[in-house]
Amino acid sequence: MRTQAALAALALCGTLVLTACNGDDEAGAPGALASPSAGASVTGAASPSAPASPSSAPSKKPTPPATSSASPAGTKKPPAPGSTCDHKMPISPDEVAVHRYTPEGGVHSLIVKHGNWGCAAPGKDAAPFDTVGKETFLNIAEDAKITALTPIVASPVSKPITLQQLIDWLIAHPNQGRVFRYHLDSTGVIDWMDQQYTS
Structure with a gap:
């Protein structure tokens, strides 16, 4: 039991x-x-977030079009009326500003400066001749053909003058820088000169 x-x-x-x-x-x-x-x-919660990550990245917005008030880059302003003068003209090959005369070396020599034409000021009839560099010498022949106008001669029109007349005026009025177009002969001496109107 x-x-x-x-x-x-x-x-x-x-x-x-x-x-x-x-x-x-x-x-x-x-x-x-x-x-x-x-x-x-948890997996279900994480699962939707995986494909959502690309959408979370910042998307590039299209650049707004330029408004009509904005001027395009590099656009130049139109030139002011009457301001078409070219300030970059080359040095004139056959024009000089005559400043003085010297007989040194037993020859007739003009003391000159080369240059180029600037821009005429408003209301002026002629442009200035802007000189550059240092003074140089140019020999001139005794019988050179020379024409001049005011103020070397009392005429607005070119008149023939002698070398002595030019010399006398340069001695009496030094450093005025009257502009002449000139020509050199085969020996490098001025054989003719023509005064240019510069107002």
Whole structure:
């Protein structure tokens, strides 16, 4: 009887243990199911964000068109009326401003400066002759053909003068820089000169 009672007790304990184990499995089953669903929810939440990352990058906006009030780059303003003079004219090859006379070296020499024509001031009839560089010497022939006008002669029209007349005027009126067009002969001496009107 004792043996049967012990066996019955063991069987009862085994039944209780199995019941308790099944109860734990059933109780843990929802937890086990909840764990993947939680993971799925995290994965589901992260899943939409992956394709959204490119859209989160800043997109380039189209450059707005230039308004009519904006002037295009590099556009030059139209020149003012009467300002078409070219300030970059080359040095004149056959014109000089005559400043003085010298007989040094036993020859007739004119002290001159080369230059180019500037721009006439408003209301002026002629442009100025802008000299450049240093004074130089030009020999002139005794019989050079010379024409002059005001103020060397009292005439607005060119008149022939002698070399001596030019010399006398240069001595009396030094450094006035009257402009002459000239020509050199084969020896490099002036053989004719023509005064240019400079107002």
